[in-house]
Amino acid sequence: MVGVSTRTVRHYHHLGLLPEPERLANGYREYRLRDAVALARVRRLAELGLSLDEVRDVLADDQGRELREMLLELDADLAREQAAIADRRARLAALLAEADLHPDSTVSPDMAEVLRGLPTGSSAFAELDRELLTLAATLSDSEGGAEFADLLRPLTEPEAYARGHALIARLDELADADPGDPLVAAVARDLADHLPDEMVSVMLASLDDAANGQWLEELLRELPAAQAEVFRLLVTQLKERG
Amino acid sequence: MVGVSTRTVRHYHHLGLLPEPERLANGYREYRLRDAVALARVRRLAELGLSLDEVRDVLADDQGRELREMLLELDADLAREQAAIADRRARLAALLAEADLHPDSTVSPDMAEVLRGLPTGSSAFAELDRELLTLAATLSDSEGGAEFADLLRPLTEPEAYARGHALIARLDELADADPGDPLVAAVARDLADHLPDEMVSVMLASLDDAANGQWLEELLRELPAAQAEVFRLLVTQLKERG
């Protein structure tokens, strides 16, 4: 009659949502009309989206005004959920449109162009950069890592990035060098002098936060020793200049 | 960086969504930048609403067109969910509006009026009727029991019900009577002659279906023997008339 499984009914018995009916001599439960009525009430509330615990509370408080509160709160929940779904569908649509144009890419079209501009394979530094930029691009349209992505976003601007592009070759030359090599200091000075303003401000802002300072250290461990040393020197110089 | 708990990361390792990184000498996992990149991709897909199994499938099929299918299917799911939520909010709003007018009622306003018209307390038959009508009203704006509610809906029409109202007194007189009492046959004939057309058609339609026939027998068991006998006779007569 009510359209639920026997398992569901027993579950409600177990949770105390529904009183157990009389048993027959053989132990079978015998349901009467009022049980169906009670079950239908439970189902109506449950289908509105109340949890079974909430349903129990409402039924226990038999028609207090608590029902109103819960229903209002529930409506607010549903509204939030609706908004979240709309947001997901929007991002999904964007992702689909993008996939139509660049079926091989996992990031946004302009970002993909930047990545294609990087030297591939032979350059270890470019490899790190590629990963870093991919990470930033991936995080930037998710939810959790928004703050981190904000820090790196200026790096994903095509122009800003193109200006720093030529520096990669100089860094790659240091791949196998010794951290004490005089070239290290030279490249660091060059970087400090010619680095685009956006990148400098991003780095300084990043260093202000203790947690980001940690990340920087971790990132440098991915690089050959001499390259890492370049960045340590660079950081020192930039800090001195303010 | 990515904004998830370590527990989540380990969960992804366990599910095979994310490769386990190298271990340090002490057994600690050492994560590198590419792990963060991989994790970010998992999160992006998961936050779009894919299940973790689906995420694994997508990542395994590395950029096949299967991604498109899944995303389209997912979008359809989300659309359905959106519609479902909208529906629930609509019912919820109706319920809230109704509660404002009649804080003590659990059914729709017109139904509440019908119920108030029934004799209360002293009449066992009215009591059964009240439960039956409440059940129908409760089911009618839920989902599962729609078919059953459709059968009983004509009974909830105020006019139709009011016309049958006077018959209740006659039935109540039989509460303690013997099933063989001559009054039983008399009341049954009276009912057959004066029952509103809507109720007759509902009963006949209901009897056509085997499952509903079952329900009728169950319902009759709720009544005193003489009253139940009245309805059995009534059913026989109505069937003969077609």
Add this chain to the structure above:
DNA sequence: CTTGACCATGACGTAGCGTCAACGTTTCTA
């Protein structure tokens, strides 16, 4: 040496039932 802050594995809890499993009862059928 202690204290606290990490890391590791393993296991249980969550919501709302679906789905066996193992066994007794009733009803239909040969």
Add this chain to the structure above:
DNA sequence: TAGAAACGTTGACGCTACGTCATGGTCAAG
């Protein structure tokens, strides 16, 4: 009248995506 099929009973595990202990090892600071 016996056996099969179709019910009923209780009990327990499965599912999602992790949160939250429990228990124990590791490491840096006071």
